[in-house]
Amino acid sequence: MILARFLAALGRPVLAALAAVGRVAFFAAQTLRHLVTPPFYLREFGASLLQIGWFSLPVVGMTALFTGGALALQIFSGGSRFNAEAVVPQIVAIGMARELGPVLGGLMVAARVASSIAAEIGTMKVTEQVDALVTLSTHPMKYLTVPRVLAATLAVPVLVGVGDSIGIAGGWLVGISRLHFNSATYLKNTTDFLEFWDVGSGLVKGAVFGFIVALMGCYFGMNSGRGAQGVGAATKSAVVAASVLILAANYVLTGLFFTS
Amino acid sequence: MITLTDVHKAFGPNGVLQGVNLTIPKGQSMVIIGGSGTGKSVLLKCILGLVTPDQGTIALEGTDVTKTERDTFLARFGMLFQGGALFDSMRVWENVAFRLLHGAKALPKPQARDIAIEKLRRVGLTPDKADLFPAELSGGMQKRVGLARAIAAEPEIIFFDEPTTGLDPIMAGVINTLIREIVTEMGVTAMTITHDMSSVRAIADRVAMLHDGLIRWTGPVAEMDAATDPYLQQFIHGRADGPIESVR
């Protein structure tokens, strides 16, 4: 009896978690299906691109700049323990392009974009604007979800690319101003060492993270509870889920790309 | 003609609709009355498929609505939501013209805008309101924009959820006349929810009263006053004492 109750208590959250995974997967599959079937809402897509891509540039740029700088300081001080201070340019470049650019960029976009998408769609849901869309013969998935998911999937890799460059520039700035590197040598070491796939893998990660961010924002917004409290909870869940999924996906992708 | 047969809908333990049977004849104006919270809005949403009934069938001209093509079905409807449900990121005229601007038969912008302004005029709003955002309007104005949006594409069937609440008596009169005109001139089938008995008399061909999840009374508006149902009588005369409890 006690055992049965214990097992039930153990099983319930597991089942709930599995059900949630199933619902998210179903939502993702629906998004992809609507992505390839008309009608397409180009104006919504353009607006999302501006909102997600362009307006995220400052925050992603700042994040990358300070991260690149700090990374240069750390590698210099760590490397000095075994006389390897000279590897600063190479490690900054590889660290930014493969890991820190996409992951930190993705997390910043999650904070900024997943929250705003969830709050916007959640508010539309609770004020019956989503129902109104349906009565006006417009599919909410096509009109609200698809443009945002597509825009984020395309815009985040670009943000990551820009972030990589700014991060490497941050490292270079610290390198020549505080660590007494020669500017030309620093840049030569960076460009000679960096391989295409170092950057390419980061961009692919960026696309996956962008997809995750917008999908979580839309999913939690569309499933928002009633009232202001419901929208608040949806916003919080969207950011938390997007962030955790980004880190999990990053581990899986890194394993996939760099272990043979 | 819309036919509801034995429609049930519960939200958890709250059995809102408990076997609704109702027929709305084509080209007529049906008014639904009933106490606050009895499920009138839920009833409209069930017909539109925004809320899925737990049981029962809803048919439009004899075909089950769940078996018809969603897009062609919805294209025949217009709906005014109780809370307006205007898109707050769009201007007033873009709200009104939404259906005209989107979809397969999308009109060019200037033409859609002209139609929107004309519809706004019909609900008593001047053209200078067209470029404002919904949040810049008063509650009653938002309601009228919602009304203009519902009628903009000239649908065959229009649902009005409390079209005159929040309006002054003159504007309420304008809206009542408008709904009546749409039905008699354009042959629209209208279904209106209202608490205002003067609206009922101005708009209705037929009246149905929803109470306790069932249609308590339905019939032509002319027979409403003579009906003996105590629930209906209490409701139309607004009496505090009677079979309907005042605390719900």
Ligand SMILES: Nc1ncnc2c1ncn2[C@@H]1O[C@H](COP(=O)(O)OP(=O)(O)OP(=O)(O)O)[C@@H](O)[C@H]1O
């Ligand atoms: N999405 C929902 N989830 C849970 N309960 C709901 C939902 N929608 C409506 N209800 C419940 O259904 C009942 C009927 O609601 P409805 O909005 O249809 O009332 P109404 O007759 O339109 O009232 P009013 O005249 O005040 O607008 C209420 O008790 C309400 O709490």
Ligand SMILES: [Mg+2]
């Ligand atoms: Mg209502």
